[in-house]
Amino acid sequence: MRYGLIGCGGIGALRAQALGLAQGVGLAAVCDADPARARALAGKHGAAVEADWRRLVERKDIDAVIVSTPPHLHAEMAIRALHAGKHVLSEKPLARDAEEARAMVAAAESSRSHLATGFNYRFYPSVVKARELMASGIIGELDHIRSYAGYSARDHNPEWVHDAEVMGGGALRDNGIHLIDLTRVFLGDVAEVKGFATDHVWGFDGCEDNGFALLKNDHGRVASLHASWNEWLGYRLLVEVYGTLGVIRTWCFPMRTQVTWSRERAGKMHTRTDRFLGTMLQEHLKSYRWLVVQSFITEIAEFGRAVRGERSVSATGLDGLRALEVAAAVAHAGPRRDAAMPTAIAV
Numbered sequence: 001m002r003y004g005l006i007g008c009g010g011i012g013a014l015r016a017q018a019l020g021l022a023q024g025v026g027l028a029a030v031c032d033a034d035p036a037r038a039r040a041l042a043g044k045h046g047a048a049v050e051a052d053w054r055r056l057v058e059r060k061d062i063d064a065v066i067v068s069t070p071p072h073l074h075a076e077m078a079i080r081a082l083h084a085g086k087h088v089l090s091e092k093p094l095a096r097d098a099e100e101a102r103a104m105v106a107a108a109e110s111s112r113s114h115l116a117t118g119f120n121y122r123f124y125p126s127v128v129k130a131r132e133l134m135a136s137g138i139i140g141e142l143d144h145i146r147s148y149a150g151y152s153a154r155d156h157n158p159e160w161v162h163d164a165e166v167m168g169g170g171a172l173r174d175n176g177i178h179l180i181d182l183t184r185v186f187l188g189d190v191a192e193v194k195g196f197a198t199d200h201v202w203g204f205d206g207c208e209d210n211g212f213a214l215l216k217n218d219h220g221r222v223a224s225l226h227a228s229w230n231e232w233l234g235y236r237l238l239v240e241v242y243g244t245l246g247v248i249r250t251w252c253f254p255m256r257t258q259v260t261w262s263r264e265r266a267g268k269m270h271t272r273t274d275r276f277l278g279t280m281l282q283e284h285l286k287s288y289r290w291l292v293v294q295s296f297i298t299e300i301a302e303f304g305r306a307v308r309g310e311r312s313v314s315a316t317g318l319d320g321l322r323a324l325e326v327a328a329a330v331a332h333a334g335p336r337r338d339a340a341m342p343t344a345i346a347v
């Protein structure tokens with residue numbers, strides 16, 4: 001499969017690197033609003049440069065397009081690419097809001113092309129391990145989930161992450177959107193959302209600092225979720241999946257997965273922890289970017305499977321839409337200071 005890449009910034013450069021390392025794919029052309037940036041990345045990967053993304057999506061030598069621009073551009077770019085018959089992998093959040101995302105999903109349906117959302121956290125080793133453990137039945141049936149992702153808004157780069165016109169909101173659309181997706185991976189479809197959004201620290205207009213949500217699935221299983229821009233030092237992500245016989249805990253950065261279980265309810269408990277030492281070493285030697293690129297390589301393989309109609313664990317456009325619906329149910333558009341109120345919205 002031959003790819004075109006729109007957006008050659010921080011993440012676009014890692015996407016290009018992943019395409020260079022993945023099996024059976026190639027990068028045919030790139031485009032960026034900054035021509036020098038596009039030329040530099042194209043030179044590194046032997047790709048052509050298109051000055052205008054509209055021309056890139058029309059190219060005959062491209063089967064799929066990766067959209068890695070800021071989120072306010074995702075919908076227009078993806079829809080045009082889908083209508084041009086290209087499959088699309090759009091970075092997260094899929095769009096600024098559910099309305100834009102719905103239009104993208106509709107474009108994929110009408111064009112019969114595949115739309116995927118860049119929820120690459122699904123492919124981090126600790127998450128893959130947690131999914132395997134869950135599927136093995138070791139913790140029995142799902143009971144509830146607790147999940148958290150946080151870092152400091154002070155560490156944000158690029159600046160547009162704080163601009164609601166570009167992002168559509170704050171922490172819940174930033175790393176919170178990965179967290180919502182991971183929570184859905186274990187919870188399944190969300191039937192009901194209640195939540196609060198707060199912005200007492202940073203005051204970025206229309207962007208919540210914190211999103212607190214309670215999600216319930218059709219079987220009455222509940223997840224509590226908190227996405228934050230107020231984790232004062234470092235980055236923390238934790239998903240805890242509680243079952244009738246134990247709990248699976250999965251951390252990112254550093255990766256760790258722990259399972260605590262018993263063979264019968266209230267029986268003797270056992271604990272096992274995977275620390276992914278090989279991954280940790282590579283991450284230490286080559287930076288977290290190495291880990292991101294690895295996840296992108298797996299995501300590209302899974303995207304290819306989805307395009308071929310095979311079983312795939314890559315996130316679809318619908319997954320991207322559902323995550324945005326959850327974020328929207330908690331953090332309505334508009335100034336957060338006025339909107340720091342409880343909501344109870346069925347999704």
Ligand SMILES: NC(=O)c1ccc[n+]([C@@H]2O[C@H](COP(=O)([O-])OP(=O)(O)OC[C@H]3O[C@@H](n4cnc5c(N)ncnc54)[C@H](O)[C@@H]3O)[C@@H](O)[C@H]2O)c1
Pocket residue numbers: 006007008009010011012031032033034037053068069070071073091092093118119120157158
């Ligand atoms: N999957 C992840 O873990 C992850 C992490 C960080 C960011 N992201 C997402 O990746 C996307 C890109 O983020 P980034 O950090 O690389 O941002 P960035 O600002 O570094 O790069 C964005 C690039 O898009 C280019 N661009 C802007 N308008 C354009 C246009 N009209 N045509 C062509 N190019 C245009 C910019 O010039 C820039 O080079 C965003 O959607 C972001 O939310 C994903």
